[in-house]
Amino acid sequence: MxxxxxxxxxxxxxxxxxxxxxxxxxxxxxxxxxxxxxxxxxSSPKALAAIQKHIGNLSEYPDRTDARLRTALAHFYKGELTPNQFVTTNSGVANIELIVRAFMGEGTECIYSNPAFGPYWEFPEKNGATAINIPLVGDHFLLDVEGILNAITEKTRLVFVTSPNNPTGTHIPKYQIDELVEKLPDHVILVFDEVYFQYTDAPEFVRALPYVLEGKNVIGINSFSKAYGLAGMRVGYSYSTEEIATYLRNLMRPFMLNSLSLEAAIAALEDDxxxxxxxxxxxxxxxxxxxxxxxxxxxxxxxxxxxxxxxxxxxxxxxxxxxxxxxxxxxxxxxxxxxxxxxxxxxxxxxxxxxxxxxxxxxxxxxxxx
Ligand SMILES: Cc1ncc(COP(=O)(O)O)c(C=O)c1O
Structure with missing residues (x-):
């Protein structure tokens, strides 16, 4: 054999x-x-100071859970989201991987729109699932909302959108996200990757946040690698409804975030x-x-x-x-x-x-x- x-x-x-x-x-x-x-x-100077402060404690295990970081995140979101609505991971890309592992497997499908970040099709395919490309359209790289909706079947689990998008740098205007969220069937989750949101100034830019606050099946993906300057620490998070976030957190192993990443991320959130x-x-x-x-x-x-x-x-x-x-x-x-x-x-x-x-x-x- x-x-x-x-x-x-x-x-x-x-x-x-x-x-x-x-x-x-x-x-x-x-x-x-x-x-x-x-x-x-x-990097964020506050994060660097926190790393220096805690570097002497590396012989000890970090916190068993990420509760302190999730509480800091709830505070950062001014109490609009609760700590239980967050899922922290070793980077934004690890969050995407966790979501794919949680919802996809053989016989399931997801939709993404090229040009796009590779993990949206790589990770599903690594789980035996099928990733369907409905390309962005025109010179402004808009979503083909109708194309996405037409591609949805009962096997669809996730739809990925990115705004601002990597590699185009363009954003998806609010009216398109509104339409997509409104028309997505209940068995599909919109994974909204917003790791570059801090840089936006377009008036019709929208984040995942308002949809999550409305209780929609939306997950917002974030990272400390970009604006906070902590790419080497590998730390990111997502937020969603409490139901989805709790389901995802169940998949996490204890001590997933190392002590320095935890401390750096908590401090960075204060570094406006x-x-x-x-x-x-x-x-x-x-x-x-x-x-x-x-x-x-x-x-x-x-x-x-x-x-x-x-x-x-x-x-x-x-x-x-x-x-x-x-x-x-x-x-x-x-x-x-x-x-x-x-x-x-x-x-x-x-x-x-x-x-x-x-x-x-x-x-x-x-x-x-x-
Ligand atoms: C669109 C997008 N999402 C997620 C990530 C993941 O960032 P990280 O894994 O460093 O947190 C990146 C990084 O390049 C990205 O461009």
Whole structure:
């Protein structure tokens, strides 16, 4: 008898995450990493102070539950949500994985809309489920609400939406989410990934929160990796109805969050000043980048997040390589369903200048070879 592998687990993973700096480092060369949507200003100082304060206690197990973090979250949401409406995990992506494990398996389906974040189809497929792509439509990457509703069957468990969306940086306007939530049948949960919500300024942007407050079957996914600058700590959370959140928490193992992640996240929630500084920085820098992209006549999309999508004048992988020669890491996003595009994180002014100077050089060299 040979080992009975699960056939759907033999499929190769496409969601690998972006490269780290050390993978591309050349000695003596400065590298600007604009490929993973990290915070260019570093980490929340309050979180760093909490990490320093607790680093001496690592011989002890952390709290058995995440109750303190969930209480801090309820406080952060001004008491509109209760601690029992939260589920904390080792990152936002781990939360998506938990939700998929909780609701999906062989014979079930989910719906997502490309260009999108890979885990929405990777994780369901790793659970033997089927993920159905109903692509975003038009140059504004709007949801195809009708297409999604038509694709729903009695096997559908989850519908994923992301706003602001990775990798497009665009948002889904409130009227589309309203329509989707209103028309989704009761057996389907809307998983609303909002990990970049802090950066938005579009008037018709909406979060998962109002729908959860109405008691709808909606889960909001959040992360401490982005605006709080804690990607290395791996901590995230979701919120939903008490019924859904309690069901999800049942799947968690004890001591899931390590002590430093717990303390960092609790402290970060109090760091409004850092979030404000981060958001102001991103807004100033995106305006600076737009100007130059327009001068260079590069097709790009205005962003509601801390990154933007653009079409390079050559193949995205050639562009990635050429920009690396200029000391800048960017991210081709074919794996996200945007085959001729590249995603660029908004960095420090110095990093953004390096990107724009490098881009100008690459564009000129390329047009001279035509
Ligand atoms: C749309 C989206 N959701 C979730 C995540 C997960 O973030 P993390 O796992 O670092 O918390 C990311 C990270 O890139 C993302 O872009």
């Amino acid at each position: 040979s080992i009975k592998y699960k056939s759907y687990l033999l499929k190769k993973s496409t969601y690998k995450g972006g490269k780290s700096k050390s993978e591309v480092m050349v000695e003596g060369k400065t590298i600007y990493k604009l490929s993973s949507n990290e915070n260019p200003l570093g 000043e850092f979030i404000q500084k981060t958001v102001e920085h991103v807004h100033t820098e995106k305006a600076f980048i737009y100007q130059k992209l327009e001068a260079l006549d590069i097709k790009y999309w205005k962003t509601q997040a801390n990154f933007l999508l653009m079409k390079p004048p050559m193949s995205p992988t050639d562009f990635e390589e050429a920009m690396l020669q200029e000391g800048v890491m960017v991210r081709p996003v074919a794996g996200f369903g945007a085959s001729d595009c590249v995603r660029v994180t908004i960095g420090t002014r110095e990093g953004n200048e390096a990107f724009l100077n490098g881009l100008e050089k690459v564009v000129h060299t390329f047009s001279n070879t035509l």
